[in-house]
Amino acid sequence: MLQIENLHASVEDKEILKGLSLNVKPGEVHAIMGPNGSGKSTLTNVLAGRNGYEATSGSILFEGKDLTELEPEERARAGIFLAFQYPVEIPGVSNMEFLRASLEEVRAAQGKEVYDSVTMLRKAREACKQVDLDQGFLRRGVNEGFSGGEKKRNEIMQMLLLEPKLALLDETDSGLDIDALQVVAKGVNSLRSPDRAIVLVTHYQRLLDFIVPDFVHVLADGKIAKSGGKELALELEEKGYGWITGEGA
Amino acid sequence: MSQNPEINKFLDDRYEAGFVTNIESDTLPPGLSEDVIRTISARKGEPEWLLEWRLEAYKRWQQMKHPEWAHLDHPPVDFNEVSYFSQPKSMKDRPETLDDVDPELLRTYEKLGIPLHEQEMLAGVRKPVAVDAVFDSVSVGTTFRKQLEEAGVVFCSISEAVHSHPELVKKYIGSVVPQSDNFYAALNSAVFSDGSFVYIPKGVRCPMELSTYFRINEEKTGQFERTLIIADEGSHVSYLEGCTAPQRDENQLHAAVVELVALPGAEIKYSTVQNWYPGDENGVGGIYNFVTKRGVAHDNAKISWTQVETGSAITWKYPSVVLRGDNSVGEFYSVALTRGRQQADTGTKMIHLGKNTTSTIVSKGISAANSSNVYRGLVRIGPNAENARNFTQCDSMLIGDTCAAHTFPYIETRNPSAIIEHEATTSKVSEDQLFLCQSRGLDEEKAVSMIVNGFCKEVFQELPMEFAMEAKALLEVSLEGAVG
Numbered sequence A: 001m002l003q004i005e006n007l008h009a010s011v012e013d014k015e016i017l018k019g020l021s022l023n024v025k026p027g028e029v030h031a032i033m034g035p036n037g038s039g040k041s042t043l044t045n046v047l048a049g050r051n052g053y054e055a056t057s058g059s060i061l062f063e064g065k066d067l068t069e070l071e072p073e074e075r076a077r078a079g080i081f082l083a084f085q086y087p088v089e090i091p092g093v094s095n096m097e098f099l100r101a102s103l104e105e106v107r108a109a110q111g112k113e114v115y116d117s118v119t120m121l122r123k124a125r126e127a128c129k130q131v132d133l134d135q136g137f138l139r140r141g142v143n144e145g146f147s148g149g150e151k152k153r154n155e156i157m158q159m160l161l162l163e164p165k166l167a168l169l170d171e172t173d174s175g176l177d178i179d180a181l182q183v184v185a186k187g188v189n190s191l192r193s194p195d196r197a198i199v200l201v202t203h204y205q206r207l208l209d210f211i212v213p214d215f216v217h218v219l220a221d222g223k224i225a226k227s228g229g230k231e232l233a234l235e236l237e238e239k240g241y242g243w244i245t246g247e248g249a
Numbered sequence B: 001m002s003q004n005p006e007i008n009k010f011l012d013d014r015y016e017a018g019f020v021t022n023i024e025s026d027t028l029p030p031g032l033s034e035d036v037i038r039t040i041s042a043r044k045g046e047p048e049w050l051l052e053w054r055l056e057a058y059k060r061w062q063q064m065k066h067p068e069w070a071h072l073d074h075p076p077v078d079f080n081e082v083s084y085f086s087q088p089k090s091m092k093d094r095p096e097t098l099d100d101v102d103p104e105l106l107r108t109y110e111k112l113g114i115p116l117h118e119q120e121m122l123a124g125v126r127k128p129v130a131v132d133a134v135f136d137s138v139s140v141g142t143t144f145r146k147q148l149e150e151a152g153v154v155f156c157s158i159s160e161a162v163h164s165h166p167e168l169v170k171k172y173i174g175s176v177v178p179q180s181d182n183f184y185a186a187l188n189s190a191v192f193s194d195g196s197f198v199y200i201p202k203g204v205r206c207p208m209e210l211s212t213y214f215r216i217n218e219e220k221t222g223q224f225e226r227t228l229i230i231a232d233e234g235s236h237v238s239y240l241e242g243c244t245a246p247q248r249d250e251n252q253l254h255a256a257v258v259e260l261v262a263l264p265g266a267e268i269k270y271s272t273v274q275n276w277y278p279g280d281e282n283g284v285g286g287i288y289n290f291v292t293k294r295g296v297a298h299d300n301a302k303i304s305w306t307q308v309e310t311g312s313a314i315t316w317k318y319p320s321v322v323l324r325g326d327n328s329v330g331e332f333y334s335v336a337l338t339r340g341r342q343q344a345d346t347g348t349k350m351i352h353l354g355k356n357t358t359s360t361i362v363s364k365g366i367s368a369a370n371s372s373n374v375y376r377g378l379v380r381i382g383p384n385a386e387n388a389r390n391f392t393q394c395d396s397m398l399i400g401d402t403c404a405a406h407t408f409p410y411i412e413t414r415n416p417s418a419i420i421e422h423e424a425t426t427s428k429v430s431e432d433q434l435f436l437c438q439s440r441g442l443d444e445e446k447a448v449s450m451i452v453n454g455f456c457k458e459v460f461q462e463l464p465m466e467f468a469m470e471a472k473a474l475l476e477v478s479l480e481g482a483v484g
Helices: A040-048 A072-078 A095-109 A117-130 A148-162 A178-191 A205-209 A231-239 B034-043 B048-062 B103-111 B118-123 B145-150 B158-164 B166-172 B183-191 B431-438 B444-455 B465-479
Strands: A002-011 A014-024 A029-033 A053-062 A080-083 A090-094 A166-170 A197-201 A215-220 A223-228 B025-027 B086-088 B129-135 B138-142 B154-157 B196-200 B209-215 B226-231 B236-244 B251-254 B257-262 B267-274 B286-297 B302-309 B314-317 B320-323 B329-338 B343-352 B358-368 B372-381 B389-399 B404-413 B419-428
Touching: A002 A040, A014 A040, A014 A053, A014 A223, A029 A040, A029 A205, A029 A231, A040 A053, A040 A072, A040 A080, A040 A166, A040 A197, A072 A080, A072 A095, A072 B431, A080 A148, A090 A095, A090 B431, A090 B444, A095 A117, A095 A148, A095 B444, A117 A148, A117 A178, A148 A178, A166 A178, A178 A197, A178 A205, A205 A231, A215 A231, A223 A231, B034 B048, B034 B183, B048 B183, B129 B154, B145 B154, B154 B158, B158 B166, B158 B196, B158 B226, B166 B226, B183 B257, B183 B286, B196 B209, B196 B236, B226 B236, B226 B267, B257 B267, B257 B302, B267 B286, B267 B465, B286 B302, B286 B329, B302 B314, B302 B343, B302 B465, B320 B329, B320 B358, B329 B343, B329 B372, B329 B465, B343 B358, B358 B372, B358 B404, B358 B444, B372 B389, B389 B404, B389 B444, B404 B419, B431 B444, B444 B465
Parallel strands: A029 A197, A029 A215, A080 A166, A166 A197, B129 B209, B196 B226, B209 B236, B226 B257, B236 B267, B251 B286, B257 B286, B267 B302, B286 B314, B286 B320, B302 B329, B314 B343, B320 B343, B329 B358, B343 B372, B358 B389, B372 B404, B389 B419
Antiparallel strands: A002 A014, A002 A053, A215 A223, B025 B086, B129 B138, B154 B196
């Protein structure tokens, strides 16, 4: 589904990713871990197409198509979803209005039936319930005055509705208490399916207790330094990153 | 944060109302003199008192200087290059009904999406709105007269009202905006051609929305309409005003006066969607819009101005409320969008004279490209205005980094019991907001339009339903090409 080959990427002329390769197949859950500054967030931003995050060489193929050629909205319509680490507020635009516009674009592009307003509202209410958000949040401005945890749950709610093929979660666990973490994990797990892939970027192993990955990769200095199964995360928890990045235990 | 170069690119000028209608017109040669005023008055068969009133205004105007205090930059207007009167030729014998109106004119209004055929409106799903259409200098037709007459409501052109309701016109014209109020009001008083007249009798709630659409068509023609709305005791009216003009290379002058009189307990809601031609991206052409709008609210009366301004090269306009009566209420809700090289200096004046008077001001300015957007507001509390209360919220949004937003709030209070609040913010359409929208499948244009619409929400909520849709659509068209 997602094939990254020898990817180099720069932010403001500074090279952050230095030859990263990763292969994600449908149905798999990959966790990307690594110390601060190793390039984790850069990777998700490059994949989602954020302005200023430029792939300088190497290739990114999504279902065989060159992703770097696509605008962010085209990537979204192709089925890629990024759950933001710091979701911004859009004052005055209600969550419901935002969801409706988003689903309309994405579903139409994918040749799926566009929900009528009754179905849309029902789906949105169900999604709210799944992430334990009060329905009142649908009427509020996008992320306007939401707490950190509410913003994260709102992201997952959007993901549930958009049913992406590839979900990228950028430190979705940061700033969440254990209850919220479980709610978020439950939402993500409900989306696991043989034709869908999930890439989790996280700092801590704690999220992986709830969303059990198939593969764990350690990112260091813009490259994948080590890959393994879920047990690698436990090893990291115990030993820290030093033994992989070579900066002393 | 890195600058998004796309945001800085500017608006492709898409102005949908920019077509010209080929209609034979009877237009006075350019220039202003006593003779011109006498000719206008004679053409309209006006009574002597009105001619005198016009000439008095002209005398005052000649002694006045062009206002220079506004934050606007434009070459001086040559008042002798403007033609002060133009009417479609076929109008010479005034049409009795809409069936007598030149079909070309009706088509113009159809193109603009303004239905003048009552049948169509009644048959369609649209809620009926009575329309008075003003083309260049004259009113071409008013719809739903019969239904309005049954309710006792008078809705006609002001030229007609001069003949049919001379006592009301004579009593109230200039009572809110005196002839010598300001330079452009004086000019308007001298040469005003047409406009709408509304009278709502005591205790009557007007059965439908009233609406006037203004269209400047003829080249080098100024439009000087004058609108007078009188809401008698305890009555209620909602009035909508829309404006468009063809796309032309030279600047055209629009200097209107609107007077509202809300007698005790009456309520007037006045909404404007102003979409005069703004000129191209280099600032060539466009309407110079110098307008004086003011209302007087008597005891327990309420006047509410809502405006959505996206057009004109220059906008100079401050819809105001004089809160003369006790417990009267004044409101001003405004969205002003400038792009290209548009300049807007707009805002309001709330003059509190009565006790327990309340005013609310919500202004949203959006500037893009090389435009300049100014909010200028005055809140004045008179010495007898016990317990006056004002709340002002003034927000500016910038798109790109070559535009400007300014806020000039003036507060003068001469009564210590007054409570005045002023809140102001300036924000930018941020890259993070755009990226969030894009990663949810919306393209940049849709994203900007959604963000801007959200910013304007508090004002759009104040507009009557159909106008709110129109305003939203207008904003979308105006923002097209604002990015990418």
